């Protein structure tokens with residue numbers, strides 16, 4: 001097989017999972033997101049592209065309310081997860097269990113591979129050794145890392161290669177069974193082989209999870225995404241199925257960006 005280019009899928013099999021309605025975000029006086037509305041569909045990969053500083057990571061961080069920790073950050077508008085407004089009466093701990101994040105640089109905790117992956121489930125109160133063993137094994141298998149680490153689970157996660165660390169961080173993120181997986185430039189610190197492994201993994205993970213990926217790599221966006229959203233200066237310019245956005249963008253600003261006229 002080896003095919004990682006997804007076809008756009010029938011809409012009714014992929015209901016809206018995350019919905020953003022008229023979102024404005026300010027860092028102090030800086031208007032970083034401007035009237036953004038976008039639907040993220042279930043069990044699809046949605047990629048965010050656009051030049052540096054256009055607000056891709058800021059929007060990603062709204063989905064798990066990480067901007068709550070940023071001083072002077074103000075948000076207007078609405079974001080729903082499965083219909084529930086995540087900024088109203090939504091338990092933030094529950095939200096972060098539902099919405100996992102994988103960062104640009106692998107961030108293993110200074111503990112064993114096993115403890116890294118068991119960290120989240122333990123935080124949710126799971127104490128049974130056999131249950132934790134099962135979760136660790138399943139998560140590492142899903143993250144395509146099990147075969148490489150099954151004989152050294154007690155060793156430090158810091159001893160793995162960068163690509164292995166990133167897959168371990170993905171295993172750690174999925175160990176709490178989130179609905180959504182956010183990935184902020186997940187391969188930009190990886191070599192080409194590890195990059196392809198993480199891309200392949202993302203395509204496999206969308207069977208069970210909804211993925212939102214920020215990337216500067218157009219080839220990556222076209223290889224793995226079902227749909228692509230192009231941002232510019234805090235505005236969502238265009239969101240379309242991947243083939244459509246790359247082959248027939250509707251907005252001149254999108255085609256200018258794709259043909260390298262700016263950014």
Ligand SMILES: Nc1ncnc2c1ncn2[C@@H]1O[C@H](COP(=O)(O)OP(=O)(O)OP(=O)(O)O)[C@@H](O)[C@H]1O
Nearest residue numbers: 027030032050051052053054055056057058059070
């Ligand atoms: N914590 C913060 N405090 C103040 N301004 C911020 C903060 N984080 C981001 N910004 C500003 O908001 C704008 C959007 O930044 P953001 O990181 O979301 O862009 P991006 O598209 O993800 O960029 P890149 O591709 O370089 O990662 C930028 O002008 C940035 O300087």
